[in-house]
Amino acid sequence: MKNIYLIILFFSFSFEALSQLNRPNDPLAHTYSIVARDAETGEMAVAVQSHWFSVGTAVSWGEAGVGVVATQSFTNKSFGLRGLAMLKAGLSPQEALDSLLNNDDGKAFRQVAILDAKGRVATHTGAKCIDEAGHANGDDFSVQANMMLNDTVVPEMEEAWKKHSNLPLAERMVKVLEAAQAQGGDIRGKQSAALLVVKAEASDEPWNDRVLDLRVDDHQNPVQELNRLVKVYRAYEHMNQGDYFVEKGKMQKAMNEYNAAMEMFPKNLEMQYWTAITLANDGKIERATEMLQEIYKEDANWRELTKRLPKVGLLEVEDKELKKLLK
Structure with a gap:
């Protein structure tokens, strides 16, 4: 009986040691x-949230005209x-995906999703990913999650998409990330998020x-902050478009874009x-002066910047007009 117990103990220890050996040392x-593709524009994107610092430096990858990849769990x-x-x-x-996993001893711990420029997807959730874990995919998208608080996260992500x-x-x-978080998200909580969008075709x-x-x-x-940053990005799109119209001398269109941003x-x-x-x-000195005075009250450094603009041609006004702008 003692010998049988020792044999059982030996094999149990050996199996545990083997499991530890096969578990990857990659970051969690x-x-x-x-991962998803816009069927109309062809743009591709990957978005992620985790209770892990700077998740975007590890999970999300993409290249215009090629595809996007999310690699997570024990992240390779x-x-x-x-x-x-x-x-x-x-x-x-x-x-x-098959090629990546075929030579990977830690594939049971991996979760990976790949989407190409045609909208085709492939997803893998390893058997040793921590519950709740799973994925759902279809044309132009794949949602995947592991170590979730609830098993409702993945279905809600799919529904939101x-x-x-x-x-x-x-x-x-962002709506997909919000849906995941509303279901409890990562069992450990929240820390970082990322969003990468690439063009349909490489240039x-x-x-x-x-x-x-x-x-x-x-x-x-992090998801709430990511949502805010997307809104800031959209506002600066209007600013950039306004700058474009200024270059073309289309001042009214420029002002429309600037006003939309503000x-x-x-x-x-x-x-x-x-x-x-x-x-x-554009010669509207009085209105410009009114706006600048309010800005200067908030931060006087903007007045100093105004003084420097004529030298580089970004402010083209007469000296008397400049003085008015600076008063």
């Missing part, structure tokens, strides 16, 4: 995420770059091929300031 990013970051390289070489998402098809891709991705200017790249590395409410963020001094400078360059 237990989390929920979505190489899956991001290698997965994209395989898609670029012509492999399907499923072929790329389908429900908000009227929204732009970035806002739609000869790859530095411009990322539409959006936002990260909330450490925050009490309506979104009325307390943003940056937006107010450049709107006032545009007014001044």
